[in-house]
Amino acid sequence: MIAQDIMKSAGVAPRPIYELSGVSRYFKGGEITALDGVDFEIAQGEFHSVIGSSGCGKTTLLKIMAGLMPPSEGRVMLGGKPVLGPRDDIGMMFQQATMFPWRTTIENILLPIEIRRGRKAAMAARPRAEDLLKVVGLAGFEDVYPSSLSGGMAQRAAICRMLISDPDVLLLDEPFSALDEITRDFMNLELQKVCMERNASAFLVTHSISEAVILSDTVHVMSARPGRVVKSVKIDLPRPRTLEMTTLPEFGAYATTIRNLLDKGAFL
Numbered sequence: 001m002i003a004q005d006i007m008k009s010a011g012v013a014p015r016p017i018y019e020l021s022g023v024s025r026y027f028k029g030g031e032i033t034a035l036d037g038v039d040f041e042i043a044q045g046e047f048h049s050v051i052g053s054s055g056c057g058k059t060t061l062l063k064i065m066a067g068l069m070p071p072s073e074g075r076v077m078l079g080g081k082p083v084l085g086p087r088d089d090i091g092m093m094f095q096q097a098t099m100f101p102w103r104t105t106i107e108n109i110l111l112p113i114e115i116r117r118g119r120k121a122a123m124a125a126r127p128r129a130e131d132l133l134k135v136v137g138l139a140g141f142e143d144v145y146p147s148s149l150s151g152g153m154a155q156r157a158a159i160c161r162m163l164i165s166d167p168d169v170l171l172l173d174e175p176f177s178a179l180d181e182i183t184r185d186f187m188n189l190e191l192q193k194v195c196m197e198r199n200a201s202a203f204l205v206t207h208s209i210s211e212a213v214i215l216s217d218t219v220h221v222m223s224a225r226p227g228r229v230v231k232s233v234k235i236d237l238p239r240p241r242t243l244e245m246t247t248l249p250e251f252g253a254y255a256t257t258i259r260n261l262l263d264k265g266a267f268l
């Protein structure tokens with residue numbers, strides 16, 4: 001039983017870890033409203049995703065949650081403290097793995113430690129990086145340069161780089177969208193595994209309804225610009241989720257609900 005299930009069965013509501021209230025973001029002196037009054041909470045160990053048409057503000061929302069961009073209005077709290085800049089307790093992953101070609105796989109994974117705490121701390125963290133590489137099936141690739149890794153392998157290394165600082169929350173901007181479907185499905189299940197093992201909270205930006213449903217506890221559906229959360233759809237499927245669940249009638253019903261919401265106001 002995972003921590004979330006234990007708390008649920010004991011009637012204990014997991015504590016909110018991310019709290020967004022009235023988050024709006026304007027560009028070009030207010031000419032463009034990218035986000036308009038976004039409110040939601042993510043509890044410890046929950047997986048949330050956001051889905052919406054191109055340009056509806058998903059990446060802007062993720063950047064604000066990461067502390068990479070301030071909101072024009074509203075506030076973001078993480079673990080009870082306002083997010084005012086990048087933090088150690090936030091791990092991020094993007095569509096491209098962006099590994100430095102002149103550093104080996106393990107040197108790339110240790111880079112966040114080296115930047116924040118120096119070379120000695122990075123060397124001390126090497127056994128942990130090796131363990132993470134084992135978890136994602138990359139044992140033996142420690143000293144290989146990124147040019148020798150496939151796209152899927154590079155993204156698996158990027159998962160390790162995100163996890164090396166032991167973040168409480170993972171912010172994911174379409175991390176597997178450049179991969180083929182089979183690898184993507186596999187990576188999504190790997191992602192679920194690491195989140196469940198660590199009771200980490202995650203927030204995923206995606207264009208895929210089925211990916212959102214299979215991974216998430218809650219899917220936030222956004223309207224076309226200005227981006228508002230039209231509805232937050234709770235996905236009540238047991239964990240661990242499996243690919244077989246995509247054939248369940250409940251899965252189909254969730255996907256249809258989300259598609260209808262998107263068809264109404266947020267075209268993919």
Ligand SMILES: Nc1ncnc2c1ncn2[C@@H]1O[C@H](COP(=O)(O)OP(=O)(O)OP(=O)(O)O)[C@@H](O)[C@H]1O
Nearest residue numbers: 027028032034053054055056057058059060061225
């Ligand atoms: N720095 C900026 N200056 C001006 N406008 C911006 C800036 N960043 C984003 N925008 C605008 O804000 C809106 C939301 O952009 P954002 O990248 O967040 O959308 P998105 O939903 O992630 O899109 P996609 O799915 O295509 O990646 C868009 O209209 C975009 O042009």
